[in-house]
Amino acid sequence: MEQTTKDHAELAQEFNRDEDRVDWHDETLWFIRAKRDKAAHNIPEWETLREAASQIKNNVLSNLHNYLQQFEKNAIANGVEVHWAADAAEHNQIVHRLINEANVVRMVKSKSMLTEECGLNEYLAKNGIEVIDSDLGERIVQLAEEPPSHIVLPCIHKKKEEIGEIFHQHLGIEAGISDPQFLTETARQHLREVFLTRKVALTGVNFAIAETGEFVVCTNEGNADMGAHLAEVHIASMGIEKLLPERKHLGVFLRLLTRSATGQPITTYSSHFKKPREGKKIHIIIVDNGRTVQLGRKDFRNSLKCIRCAACMNTCPVYRRSGGHSYHTAVAGPIGSILAPNLDMEKYVDLPFASTLCGSCSNVCPVKIDIHDQLYKWRQVLVKAGYAPAAKKAGMQAMTWTLSSPGLYHMAGKAGRWVLKHAPFAVNNKLNPWFKQREMPTPPEQSFGEWYKQNGKKK
Amino acid sequence: MSSREKILAAVKANQPDSTALPDLSVFETTEQGSLQKFAEVLGTIGGKIAYVSGYNEIAGIINSQYGIGVKIVSPLKEFKELITDNLDDLLSIHDLHDVDVAILKAHFGVAENGAVWITENEMAHRVLPFVTQHLAIVIDAATIVSTMHQAYDRISSAIYGFGTFIAGPSKTADIEQSLVIGAHGPRSMTVFVLNANSGTAK
Numbered sequence: 001m002e003q004t005t006k007d008h009a010e011l012a013q014e015f016n017r018d019e020d021r022v023d024w025h026d027e028t029l030w031f032i033r034a035k036r037d038k039a040a041h042n043i044p045e046w047e048t049l050r051e052a053a054s055q056i057k058n059n060v061l062s063n064l065h066n067y068l069q070q071f072e073k074n075a076i077a078n079g080v081e082v083h084w085a086a087d088a089a090e091h092n093q094i095v096h097r098l099i100n101e102a103n104v105v106r107m108v109k110s111k112s113m114l115t116e117e118c119g120l121n122e123y124l125a126k127n128g129i130e131v132i133d134s135d136l137g138e139r140i141v142q143l144a145e146e147p148p149s150h151i152v153l154p155c156i157h158k159k160k161e162e163i164g165e166i167f168h169q170h171l172g173i174e175a176g177i178s179d180p181q182f183l184t185e186t187a188r189q190h191l192r193e194v195f196l197t198r199k200v201a202l203t204g205v206n207f208a209i210a211e212t213g214e215f216v217v218c219t220n221e222g223n224a225d226m227g228a229h230l231a232e233v234h235i236a237s238m239g240i241e242k243l244l245p246e247r248k249h250l251g252v253f254l255r256l257l258t259r260s261a262t263g264q265p266i267t268t269y270s271s272h273f274k275k276p277r278e279g280k281k282i283h284i285i286i287v288d289n290g291r292t293v294q295l296g297r298k299d300f301r302n303s304l305k306c307i308r309c310a311a312c313m314n315t316c317p318v319y320r321r322s323g324g325h326s327y328h329t330a331v332a333g334p335i336g337s338i339l340a341p342n343l344d345m346e347k348y349v350d351l352p353f354a355s356t357l358c359g360s361c362s363n364v365c366p367v368k369i370d371i372h373d374q375l376y377k378w379r380q381v382l383v384k385a386g387y388a389p390a391a392k393k394a395g396m397q398a399m400t401w402t403l404s405s406p407g408l409y410h411m412a413g414k415a416g417r418w419v420l421k422h423a424p425f426a427v428n429n430k431l432n433p434w435f436k437q438r439e440m441p442t443p444p445e446q447s448f449g450e451w452y453k454q455n456g457k458k459k
Numbered sequence: 460m461s462s463r464e465k466i467l468a469a470v471k472a473n474q475p476d477s478t479a480l481p482d483l484s485v486f487e488t489t490e491q492g493s494l495q496k497f498a499e500v501l502g503t504i505g506g507k508i509a510y511v512s513g514y515n516e517i518a519g520i521i522n523s524q525y526g527i528g529v530k531i532v533s534p535l536k537e538f539k540e541l542i543t544d545n546l547d548d549l550l551s552i553h554d555l556h557d558v559d560v561a562i563l564k565a566h567f568g569v570a571e572n573g574a575v576w577i578t579e580n581e582m583a584h585r586v587l588p589f590v591t592q593h594l595a596i597v598i599d600a601a602t603i604v605s606t607m608h609q610a611y612d613r614i615s616s617a618i619y620g621f622g623t624f625i626a627g628p629s630k631t632a633d634i635e636q637s638l639v640i641g642a643h644g645p646r647s648m649t650v651f652v653l654n655a656n657s658g659t660a661k
Binding site: 028031032045048049051052055056058059061062063064065068069084085086090134135136137140153154155156158159160163180181183184185188191192195196220221222223225226229230240245247248249250251252254255262264265266267268269270271272273274275276277286288292293295296298301 | 461462463465466467469470471472473474475476477478479480481483485486500504552553556569571572573574584585586589590606607608610611612614616619620621622623624625626627628629630631632633634635636637639641642643644645
């Protein structure tokens, strides 16, 4: 997959070239947001549930050291092998080793944003291992050689005609078919063959229970189960933050997760894996990859409470109009923009600025992460650490200089009004980012200061 | 230092001061789960419901619905006459790939989301409820609970190797948000409810 050096604004601009598509993308995601609202409003105790989920996750983060060990002990007692990976590279190497040990060169994988974060598919491809993604949306973007643009709906940016074309090229259907029913049936037949012939299956983990050592995987399609139950070896990759203390806590989270994500009351399948099948193997890889660093950042550790429902993306006015790919990171949208700078401040410096700070994300978050506050705080951290773009830095310096001197301030105001009035071409051009998709305002005749001098004393 | 030690040490150094778990008793209810609600929600997620007098009626419905020439399996002894293939004779789970109908008993249903809870012992094979083209589930009307909190109270510390909530047929809306029933798992799910007319269940 293509590595990009463009920032969010540049990538969003590319996405915005096709205005109809942007409107369609915007409306589709808002439709999902509306379904979420309907589902939430059907539960009178919704806010109590959010608060409970938030408190459970706070407890998890504050006792993670114990829970991780408790989970490991119980999982091992269940006959599961537990591995620990400090970073993406180690995670990928462990997966590769397990595939080698199984003596195969092909693997089927259900949705795991962690493996996207780790770049697992690319790594395995380089090592001669074929990975097939089995979630329909993920399979589509995989065939298109693109990353997912949304964590729940990986190909939400694609039109059905484009998907028909991809299936025409790769799965041999006739050209010009765009019926979702037909396309889904095509993928079903294609992937059934895959499920029945792969000996190693990798899944993500939605929740892991310290008390019992079991883990829960949620899907609508049944692809995680088809892969895992037909394989000899099941590898489950999880971040350290996926833990819940007790099984009964799932009651809170399974009520919140899918209602927040798609407005469904629950996913079709909520599968609890505890022990491997007779004679088969389950491996769990517990991954850090920067999470312990984030845990140490007081202002940002709450981001680790995320359960990946994507409600913050569906509601975000910036995400809806800029598309998931503009975030150039595995987890897009508001939550991705507070997770990514922890991994690489320089590379993701643009993301906390890709927000209006309207706060809608925080209002829909099922575990009450203060997302928009964290976006605001990241901006300050990034600028102080010297990562702000040169133009922004220069602009801010000029503003500081101007605002700290009343004389300069008045002069600059006058100059601005004069330019807008007598030389509008100086600002109404492409070099001025404020002019993009906007008309510049008509300048007032005088500043408030000047007006007050004239009128303030009258009475 | 191994990665395990490194990660655990970093977690210990960086985790905040311990906070308490919330009291989940606020979600407790003594209310019996509503079968009507269960049926309603199951309908909205693409599942079907049939109130039946007993196993014979279920066999009759399945016979008339799927006709002859289909592969029907079930670990339930009540369907000895109905099944076309015996699960005990299975050489490999991959031989389940062409099952048309699987009939399984679930522990209970959940009114708020139309899901049923089923564990490995009732599946015969873990893959069976997923690989079958059509899934038929048998539950007793008296087992409906109202919410997921009650569901986990009921599961409590039950021992299982694998268990799953199943809510309707497999589905996807990955293509332009158009709902398509029958993604990778069953194309239909029918819940057969026993004893719906006895007592206050309905």
